[in-house]
Amino acid sequence: MTTFTTSTVEEVLSAVKWAVAEEAPLETVGHGSKRGIGRPAQAEHTLDLSKLTGVTLYEPAELILSARAGTPLAEIEKLLADNHQQLAFEPMDYAPLLGGQAGRGTIGGVLAANLSGPRRLKAGAARDHILGIHAVSGRGEAFKSGGRVVKNVTGYDLSKAMANSWGTLAVVTDVTFKVLPVAETEATLAVRGLLDDHAVAAMALALGSSAEVSSAAHLPYPAVSRIAGGELGNEAATLLRVEGFGPSVAYRMEALKGLLKNAGRLDELAADLSRKIWREVRDCLPFAGSDKPLWRVSMAPSAGHEMVMALRMQTAVSAFYDWQGGLIWLQMEHGDPEAELVRALVKRHGGGHATLVRAAPAIRAALAVFQPQEPALAALSARLKEQFDPKNILNPGRMA
Incomplete structure (x- = not known):
């Protein structure tokens, strides 16, 4: 097993080109704060981006910030706070839920997981604030999308396509985000x-x-x-x-x-x-410090509490609600994720998305961790994957 620790974009490109030539899959990580989400990656080699760091552009008056993908989110948030600014979508930190150290997430991981927080109702998620990226596809080709101004929209918005892709389409090396003033x-x-x-x-x-x-x-x-x-x-x-x-x-x-x-x-x-x-x-701290299975369910705010009540009739579960009730955190108290039951009840109460955020590796390997897609959407995702990563080099198996 080889770990490629990269500190420049050129080193990232070289590592991915090697992986493509050897048909050797890579697991891409920053500091690994979200490594426990998704199915265990089916890769012998690791591409470590934790040294690919640094803020490359920050113009407070223009409300933009660019940084290397491995830059710690905590470092960026401090810089913004010193200038009375913020990432308005307040990205969550998954590390406490997964037994990790708080503050270890990276700005690249923010986009890959499309993070957001309680302000999503008003501000949206990471994908709504990304302005541009530089990345390396699973073909071993460097590309860029977007720019450094809010109104730059040309062709396909590949920057947004990277959101919630969990590193399966490309290795993002640089990101540019819109930032906003902090409320008084x-x-x-x-x-x-x-x-x-x-x-x-x-x-x-x-x-x-x-x-x-x-x-x-x-x-x-x-x-x-x-x-x-x-x-x-x-x-x-x-x-x-x-x-x-x-x-x-x-x-x-x-x-x-x-x-x-x-x-x-x-x-x-x-x-x-x-x-x-x-x-x-x-950061879902009510359910931190435990290893019990944890679900993140997104559905219509008016239906979520009915789904939870139906679930409580059949198994022991603790819950709380964010996003006006549209985001439900479910901790399964008996240790069984009850995947079929949870997803059946979500479907019965109007549909939505249920992601198994926390479970043992063996359980995650055996279940569909992310919400299974409808056939038409699954076909579209497959075509997108074929365009970006035809040899399935990047984080294979993590999402499906």
């Missing part, structure tokens, strides 16, 4: 004690109002007790975040309180606690 302040309204169905209704009411809620999540027990060092107690909390200038946040928070005055007890959480809570919701 924020606050969170917590509605206490709601059952899941009432919580979903309250979140829908808040999101439909003029309060400009940027994030909405519901934490039933026991998830709520595992947030912010237990500061939220054991009573279910439905969380609504408001961001912006101080007077605007205060005005909109009062409007929310008036709107939800009959929903339940209302607690206003100040900026510091609000930021802490949303970071922990972002």
Whole structure:
């Protein structure tokens, strides 16, 4: 087994060309913070991008940042914070869920996994903020897509095609993202004690109002007790975040309180606690520190709580909701991922996507970790793979 540790684009290109010539598959990694997601890669050799680092362009006034793919996300976020800017889609850190060290993810991994956080409702995900890439395809050919300006859209948007491809189409070596200013302040309204169905209704009411809620999540027990060092107690909390200038946040928070005055007890959480809570919701910390199977389910917000209730009738499961109820984290308490049951219930309640985020390698090797695609979409994916990586060199087997 050979590990190619690359620090330049030329070295990446050389390693991939060798792999193509030898028909020797490569597993591509940065710091490996998401290595436990997907099926175990069927590759004897590793392409290590952890030394391919550095911010190559940062123009705060133009709201753009370019960096090598192996640059730690924590380094980029610090640079942006020092300039009162951010990646508005607040990419999550999977490492705590998978037993790894927090802050080890890379900016290339952000695009490969199409990461996002609770602000996705308002800001979208990584694919919505990528402006351009440089990459090496599975043919051993270097290419680039996009540019360094927001309005540059020509031909196929290959930059977005890399999002959620998990390194199976190309090795991205450089990325350019749009960045945005950080809000002056924020606050969170917590509605206490709601059952899941009432919580979903309250979140829908808040999101439909003029309060400009940027994030909405519901934490039933026991998830709520595992947030912010237990500061939220054991009573279910439905969380609504408001961001912006101080007077605007205060005005909109009062409007929310008036709107939800009959929903339940209302607690206003100040900026510091609000930021802490949303970071922990972002990284799914209620279910960190465990090896129990964990699902990430995306479906219609109005249907998710019904699916969870049906699931609880058949097996022991802990859950909490983000994205107004459209993102559900499910921890299977008996150690069996119950893949057929989970996916059948998702389909029965309107459809969606269920990804097995955490499970033992043997389980991940035996199951479809990512949501199986419908035939037409699977055929399109196969044609895309054939164009980028006809010899199946890059991360073979990880997604299917």
